[in-house]
Amino acid sequence: MRAVRASPHFRIEKLRPGIYAAIARTNGYGLCNAGIVDLGGRTVVFDSMLTPMAGADLARAAERCTGRKPDWVVNSHWHGDHIWGNSAFDGGRVVSSRKVREVVLRKSRNQFAECRREFPKELKSMDGSKSPIAPADRPRVRAWFRGVLESPNPPRIVPPEVTFDEQLVLEGSRRSLHLLTYGGGHSPSDVFGYLPDERILFAGDLAMVGLHPSVGDGWPDSWVRILRRMQGLRPQQVLPGHGPMGPGSTLRVVSRYLADLDRMAVRAVRQGLSIEEASQVRIPERYRSWRFAFMFPGNVARAYQLELARPKPPSGR
Ligand SMILES: [Zn+2]
Numbered sequence: 001m002r003a004v005r006a007s008p009h010f011r012i013e014k015l016r017p018g019i020y021a022a023i024a025r026t027n028g029y030g031l032c033n034a035g036i037v038d039l040g041g042r043t044v045v046f047d048s049m050l051t052p053m054a055g056a057d058l059a060r061a062a063e064r065c066t067g068r069k070p071d072w073v074v075n076s077h078w079h080g081d082h083i084w085g086n087s088a089f090d091g092g093r094v095v096s097s098r099k100v101r102e103v104v105l106r107k108s109r110n111q112f113a114e115c116r117r118e119f120p121k122e123l124k125s126m127d128g129s130k131s132p133i134a135p136a137d138r139p140r141v142r143a144w145f146r147g148v149l150e151s152p153n154p155p156r157i158v159p160p161e162v163t164f165d166e167q168l169v170l171e172g173s174r175r176s177l178h179l180l181t182y183g184g185g186h187s188p189s190d191v192f193g194y195l196p197d198e199r200i201l202f203a204g205d206l207a208m209v210g211l212h213p214s215v216g217d218g219w220p221d222s223w224v225r226i227l228r229r230m231q232g233l234r235p236q237q238v239l240p241g242h243g244p245m246g247p248g249s250t251l252r253v254v255s256r257y258l259a260d261l262d263r264m265a266v267r268a269v270r271q272g273l274s275i276e277e278a279s280q281v282r283i284p285e286r287y288r289s290w291r292f293a294f295m296f297p298g299n300v301a302r303a304y305q306l307e308l309a310r311p312k313p314p315s316g317r
Contacts, residue, residue, distance in 0.1 A: 009054035029147030030054035038066035039172020048085030055085020076204025086158035096160035099189035185223025201235035209243030211291035215299040265303035
């Protein structure tokens, strides 16, 4: 591959001729991964990253890789780290589900304002003795917070302007990218991209590799059902929302994590534990090497709350 201009925010990995992954760098302002696809006469970028700075580099990298400015920018879901780069894609149409558009319009500006309010305090306390963030995770979290604090304020929120309910296929002369949503699991609506000929999946935050998924805004049981359906597509390579490229089995690993969360929540409710007690449960051995362990208590708490709210079948007689 010809050298793509280096970006401090991500590195480019060539998956196939015309298909690239932009993997977020630890100290960059990208935070999430992105996909770049040359469809043949059309260029599409999957997720626009955390900041307009990273988004601008991503647009340039896509142009270098494919010879075209991006025609389309897909948003996998509404979370800021996947969409705040949208404003850097002048001329690129932002595509996602109708539901993602609705949530972006309703919540994105507030999410940004809240981050601007909270992040300075969190940056200060990050290195303190009571910090829940492990030293190994701090460079990444610090870059995340700084990226938001160094972004233009107020932000230019660019919502998806081309939307679909279940599926949209972006066609080119060389290949097509299938955009699908099976509903909400990690967020109220999660869109993923699939290249059927190459069996490459762009998972957004439905899948992570080597780090804890973020469940706080999600529903583990519908998420597991979504992952099961995705496995039916038989992907061979998975670009996760965060972390390095993974094999097709990545989806199974995330499913198991979510099922484990659910199991811990059911047990905690049955034992009559409070939410604080429930979220202090130890991380299962097989996830102990994963990054972003500070997410785990919140993930258990979310599963616990959903379990508490679940209607119970009538007991006895
Ligand atoms: Zn997310």
